[in-house]
Amino acid sequence: MRPPRFWAAGADHPAARCLAPLGAAYGALTARRMDRTGARAACPILCLGNFTLGGAGKTPAALAVAALVAELGRAPAFLSRGYGGRLAGPVRVDPDRHGAAEVGDEPLLLARRAPTIVSRDRPAGAALCRSLGADAIVMDDGLQNPSLAKDLAWAVVDGGAGIGNGLPFPAGPLRAPLERQWPHVAGLILVGDGAPGEAVARMAERRGLAVHRARLDADSSELVGRRCLAFAGIGRPEKFFATLRGTGAALVGMRSFPDHHPYRAAELAALAADAERLGADLVTTEKDAVRLPADFAARVRVLRVRLVPDDPDALRRQVRHALGGAP
Structure with missing residues (x-):
């Protein structure tokens, strides 16, 4: 979908005000779903998600995190829902055999770097990752999906877009009210410059959360x-x-x-x-x-x-701690 322009125009835009009651209902349902207790996987789960609908740089961030996991001596695998693909999974992505219509576009990119599983049932997908020898799982998206407990979750935020008008879909781009999403993340990965993203970063810092500023090279x-x-x-x-x-x-x-x-x-x-x-x-x-x-x-x-973090050591320390090593 194309984000409507009024999502960036402020909460007082007539369209945003008209859709606000529907957004409040949608956001409340998503927030209650996020609060459910997820199943524990047999290895650490590191999740890269979005507060909002639309892209922010999750896939480059997932690739960067998986590289850090490998540097720390672990065997990472990617787990994705496979948005846009028709296969429910769990299935291992093979770029030589699968196309985007089957598994989605992002998993095809991830599969070039590490074993990648597409599964709408996230616990079943995690089990397949483990059976392939993975001892750490990097989730591309899934912040709002409660079926798996996350050992570490980041919200990836686009510096130029931030959280738009700050309202839940369809009144705005948020998947749930921001206040209800903060408890589910351990930090932000802020991609690129921009006042909207920096405003979200300041909110995170006031909560004592890690903020990893980064750029796309x-x-x-x-x-x-x-x-x-x-x-x-x-x-x-x-x-x-x-x-x-x-x-x-x-x-x-x-x-x-x-x-x-x-x-x-x-x-x-x-x-x-x-x-x-x-x-x-x-x-x-x-x-x-x-x-x-x-x-x-x-x-x-x-x-x-x-993705190139401004302070790669800070991101590495947070990953190491999530994997059970000393911070």
Whole structure:
């Protein structure tokens, strides 16, 4: 879905006020669900989630956390619901056999780094992770899912978006009232700069929670000076466009699509025609690339990013403590 503009326009926007009673009901139900006691897994569960709907950088954060887990001598596996995929699981993701329509786009990226399980039943998925030899599980999303107890959970917050107007869906982007979500996290991973994100960080710091500021570092040397037509179907396409500009690419066109968008043949043909008309290379995100047909993907440049914490040692200490080591 595309986030409606009024989500960023303040709680007094007429649409937000009109939808506030529905949002209050939805948020209360989600909050009560979050408060349920989850099952304990056979190994530590580290969860990267969102306070809000939409993307904030969870998948790069999950990859960075899994790398730290491996550095600390553990064998990580990823656990995902597989949003947008039709397989209920539990199933191990095989990028050579599965597509985004089956397991979702994010699990295909995660599976390149470590064993990845898609399962709508999270405890069953955790059991499969353990049977594959994992001794730590990194959950990509699932903060609001109570079925598994988390040993450590972070909210990943986009610096430029924060929590929008601070109201629960559909009046705003929150999945539950923020006050009801704070008890379920041990800290924030704040991705990128911006006053909205810093406001959330200050709230976390007043509660004594860890705040890990980070940025997305792009692998972009091949794009410097090139004319690019960028397209993306992610939570905040404008964030991708800004990152691409920062690489030194000459951005001559931008096309935005809803998050997890399944690209149709006519849309791809239009992108190809626009790129030819503009004399530009097509460029997209890794998450979008796995949703493209192979023949079209071969014509598209992919901007790869990784999460770089400002203080990696602080994040490493928190991970080590969750895994049972000394802080």
